[in-house]
Amino acid sequence: MTRSSRRSTSEDVARAAGVSRTTVSFVLNNRPGQSIPEETRQRVLEAARRLDYRPHASARTLAAGRSELVLLSIPDTRLGPGTSRFVEELTTALTEHGLTLVTHLAGAHGRLLPDVCATVNASAVVGLSPFDTETTEALYRAGAEVVLPLPDSRGDLGDAMESVGRLQAEYLISQGCRVLGYAMPVQPGLREMTEGRLAGVAGACATAGLAPPVVEEVGLEIADASRAVVRWRSSGVTGVCAYNDEFAIAVLAGLRDQGLGAPGDMAVIGVDDIPTARLAAPPLTTIRFDVHEAGRRRAEAIVAALAGRQHEQSPDAGGPQLVPRSSA
Amino acid sequence: MTRSSRRSTSEDVARAAGVSRTTVSFVLNNRPGQSIPEETRQRVLEAARRLDYRPHASARTLAAGRSELVLLSIPDTRLGPGTSRFVEELTTALTEHGLTLVTHLAGAHGRLLPDVCATVNASAVVGLSPFDTETTEALYRAGAEVVLPLPDSRGDLGDAMESVGRLQAEYLISQGCRVLGYAMPVQPGLREMTEGRLAGVAGACATAGLAPPVVEEVGLEIADASRAVVRWRSSGVTGVCAYNDEFAIAVLAGLRDQGLGAPGDMAVIGVDDIPTARLAAPPLTTIRFDVHEAGRRRAEAIVAALAGRQHEQSPDAGGPQLVPRSSA
DNA sequence: GCGCGTTACCAACGCGCGTTAGTAGACGCT
DNA sequence: AGCGTCTACTAACGCGCGTTGGTAACGCGC
Known part of the structure; x- marks a missing residue:
């Protein structure tokens, strides 16, 4: 179990590729408006791959001023099967957008939501049902950029x-x-x-x-x-x-x-x-x-809100369906 | 919805309390071996409370070199009721130790575990069943300090x-x-x-x-x-x-x-x-x-491992119990 | 030869914090 | 007075990264 020295940083990649750290950053985030010849680009990518480089989330968050963490608050009442699957879907849908979901079970013993939001530094907080105004305020104060659903909208x-x-x-x-x-x-x-x-x-x-x-x-x-x-x-x-x-x-x-x-x-x-x-x-x-559909839509709403766009809900695609069996 | 300016930093607290940022840090993490008079200490705490100060997780992680995030990997197979409750318990138990649990549903569509581990910068990765050697290696390389359960131990x-x-x-x-x-x-x-x-x-x-x-x-x-x-x-x-x-x-x-x-x-x-x-x-x-017991024990094992201690499992306290009803 | 635009790159700052090394002042002892 | 010790702090570095404001090299028209 060789706990190999330490993870490689963009500095390492830069050195390995024979360029500056800035260039590495530009290439890996393929920043537009930069002229980087294909040859250099490849050299950087190759070095990154070889060193198994992965940007350090905290550093990136700190520098960029926003994280890619979404916090989902679930009421403590034993989460039913429906909720579980919804969480599942939301997780995968957000993952596809490069966001990571952290689920927090709100309840008597746990920490308060704004606390958790601040400690994981989530940039979006999502709930199953709308938060009250006070909580919403507190969440914004805790650093959340997006809070969903808002008190007024039923979501x-x-x-x-x-x-x-x-x-x-x-x-x-x-x-x-x-x-x-x-x-x-x-x-x-x-x-x-x-x-x-x-x-x-x-x-x-x-x-x-x-x-x-x-x-x-x-x-x-x-x-x-x-x-x-x-x-x-x-x-x-x-x-x-x-x-x-x-x-x-x-x-x-x-x-x-x-x-x-x-x-x-x-x-x-x-x-x-x-x-x-x-x-x-x-x-x-x-x-x-x-739930698949629901999770996906919710994820899109979050992504849109984070991007500052207004997200118009696609009109009730994939609504509830009757499953007739014999009890009624 | 006044998205009030920005969250307060330890700098703000320092200014408000009329001390240096270092002192604030010492007080809030009540670092031992420092002589800080009660009066100053109170001033700092009061200022922190008034400003609703909460340390910025990413910054702290970056500086301290370790996060307080624990990543739990759950197999994609629809998580049953037992698992849900276990997660629930683990979450609250870890919370009591100041750790935050992030659950990741491992599956076909999602990102690979070491990837996620690196992006959330988890300091511990936990699974329900032991990881194979290869994955374990990759997790260590991704920055995890603790991986549990290890390949050999059945857990x-x-x-x-x-x-x-x-x-x-x-x-x-x-x-x-x-x-x-x-x-x-x-x-x-x-x-x-x-x-x-x-x-x-x-x-x-x-x-x-x-x-x-x-x-x-x-x-x-x-x-x-x-x-x-x-x-x-x-x-x-x-x-x-x-x-x-x-x-x-x-x-x-x-x-x-x-x-x-x-x-x-x-x-x-x-x-x-x-x-x-x-x-x-x-x-x-x-x-x-x-599950309550199980979650708590698992949490303690994690905390112990993070502290570098060997955790001797308390011998099967709270084992499985028969619930006799009428089907057998 | 000079000015100008483009290409390809990089030094350096700052995000918020933990931490180390150090300092200014008070006090006691010779 | 001079020296050492203790108290109560603080300046400053660095964690790894994104980003701004450059610069050096080169080609091109006149």
């Missing part, structure tokens, strides 16, 4: 959430449900998303001339879900939109616990299309949205 | 995997199963973990004087699992250890598809205790391990 994610809820409800209604229920997580912290989705459901009900959905808080326990089912039944609910697949599966378990079945006694629809959704009894009807 | 995770498998098998055997099956994911990339766990299961069988487990590849599809169930039945298998809860739930679905049930026709046991495990039909017996 594409917010809108997406609403259309997800709408899609759920519309499908249940199309299947003949006249009274809908909504399975809402007991955990706080998901509120942002929850509210968006619930709003979508309520909207669809209103549009169809139905009463607003009967909201019940549900935990990921059979007993919990079972009680919720009882209450829904007594309210005449025949179709339930769940916050996500995990809660939908809980509702399914609750139904089983009551000796009932989906969709016969109550239709159930989730969100996310997690791997086990198709394995549920009965296989879960759900909403999938193209 | 605590490897050992943990084996004991997980053993625990699964021992429980099924204690429940009266004489021929065991193993549900192995079709995806490659999980191989490391899979093999560890399978080895544990095989070991337990051998110890009990039973034949080695009947391995079947399973995908997360009902049809797939159903076929595996048929094959296991024809091999006389009465208990199945699944790679993790998701695959266990698949097996459960496969049993249902064949009109069979657990544990009557075939006992099933998973790993991870994911949220939906208790919601499965029947509720899934599984193995939970204390």
